[in-house]
Amino acid sequence: DSGVTQTPKHLITATGQRVTLRCSPRSGDLSVYWYQQSLDQGLQFLIQYYNGEERAKGNILERFSAQQFPDLHSELNLSSLELGDSALYFCASSVALDSYGYTFGSGTRLTVV
Amino acid sequence: EDQVTQSPEALRLQEGESSSLNCSYTVSGLRGLFWYRQDPGKGPEFLFTLYSAGEEKEKERLKATLTKKESFLHITAPKPEDSATYLCADKNSNDYKLSFGAGTTVTVRA
Numbered sequence: 001d002s003g004v005t006q007t008p009k010h011l012i013t014a015t016g017q018r019v020t021l022r023c024s025p026r027s028g029d030l031s032v033y034w035y036q037q038s039l040d041q042g043l044q045f046l047i048q049y050y051n052g053e054e055r056a057k058g059n060i061l062e063r064f065s066a067q068q069f070p071d072l073h074s075e076l077n078l079s080s081l082e083l084g085d086s087a088l089y090f091c092a093s094s095v096a097l098d099s100y101g102y103t104f105g106s107g108t109r110l111t112v113v
Numbered sequence: 114e115d116q117v118t119q120s121p122e123a124l125r126l127q128e129g130e131s132s133s134l135n136c137s138y139t140v141s142g143l144r145g146l147f148w149y150r151q152d153p154g155k156g157p158e159f160l161f162t163l164y165s166a167g168e169e170k171e172k173e174r175l176k177a178t179l180t181k182k183e184s185f186l187h188i189t190a191p192k193p194e195d196s197a198t199y200l201c202a203d204k205n206s207n208d209y210k211l212s213f214g215a216g217t218t219v220t221v222r223a
Contacts, residue, residue: 045211100145
């Protein structure tokens with residue numbers, strides 16, 4: 001157990017739907033990162049939050065959004081889902097805004113049918 | 114944008130057959146080169162961070178080295194439990210994030 005908790009572990013939903021993925025960082029970590037991993041793309045950075053504020057943005061689609069709450073847990077919202085959004089979504093956390101390496105959760109596997 | 118390229122894509126080894134994985138990076142202001150191990154359906158697990166050319170780090174049968182444009186992960190006398198995908202990532206001077214390569218999937222047969 002890495003200390004980073006992601007729920008749910010698996011999610012199957014239909015095209016056009018909206019889902020929310022949840023992440024609780026390790027105790028004491030203030031930064032949360034979201035990554036998408038698909039078979040043909042590898043691990044792609046989506047977005048980073050630090051202590052409730054968005055601090056870095058990667059290749060995140062406009063249909064996707066995220067936030068970090070006062071208790072530091074984070075949610076990734078995916079809407080108008082397409083078949084191509086099927087992937088593993090990982091959350092990682094670190095202590096600082098600019099940390100050297102972070103700890104990953106076990107991921108949420110999203111399947112869009 | 115910096116690019117991280119790993120080779121080979123896949124590696125099949127016999128138990129005890131040592132080999133090396135390559136990770137090349139293009140970023141000029143490298144602030145760290147990272148190696149992670151990922152088992153199927155699980156999150157990446159941190160192995161090493163290297164900061165400057167010439168640096169080496171070891172953990173059990175794994176040894177990571179860094180040059181100015183490449184990093185190598187040497188697997189010495191591998192065992193079946195070393196089977197996994199090994200990911201490398203870099204961190205540049207302008208970013209908080211890690212940029213990952215596509216990974217090398219290592220299979221070690223008994």
